[in-house]
Amino acid sequence: MKGMVLRAAMLGAVWLSLLTGCASKQLQVQGAWARPAQAGGTSAIYFTIDNPLKDADTLLGVSTDVAETAEMHQTQMENDVMTMIPQRTVPVAAESQVKFEPGGLHIMLMNLKKDLNPGDQFSATLSFDRAGPLTITVDVKDQ
Numbered sequence: 001m002k003g004m005v006l007r008a009a010m011l012g013a014v015w016l017s018l019l020t021g022c023a024s025k026q027l028q029v030q031g032a033w034a035r036p037a038q039a040g041g042t043s044a045i046y047f048t049i050d051n052p053l054k055d056a057d058t059l060l061g062v063s064t065d066v067a068e069t070a071e072m073h074q075t076q077m078e079n080d081v082m083t084m085i086p087q088r089t090v091p092v093a094a095e096s097q098v099k100f101e102p103g104g105l106h107i108m109l110m111n112l113k114k115d116l117n118p119g120d121q122f123s124a125t126l127s128f129d130r131a132g133p134l135t136i137t138v139d140v141k142d143q
């Protein structure tokens with residue numbers, strides 16, 4: 001009797017996840033991580049934006065409590081000199097992924113309010129034009 005109820009509940013859960021799996025096709029941010037750093041210093045957040053939708057979106061900005069400033073930057077090499085160019089917005093094309101990664105796009109954290117130690121987690125909120133605000137969990141780690 002008990003087993004039957006449990007099985008019915010499990011089937012229900014599977015069925016529900018199948019349903020929501022279809023319905024929840026939406027823009028997602030995956031694999032967010034940041035480099036360890038000390039309070040007062042700088043760090044950077046990296047992640048992948050996955051947009052499965054047929055509509056393009058735009059990342060308008062990022063905010064987090066752990067730093068005084070969070071800016072979107074693009075790293076570029078010019079004559080062996082690495083420069084970082086602030087991006088006011090970052091376009092996310094329809095049915096595409098945008099990678100924020102070392103040597104490319106990143107969220108620059110300046111004037112950290114606390115130490116970021118390996119194993120720590122903190123949250124950051126990404127603001128998208130269409131998808132709206134999306135709060136993510138960032139893992140602190142040495143890549």
Ligand SMILES: [Cu+2]
Pocket residue numbers: 073074084106107108
């Ligand atoms: Cu930067």
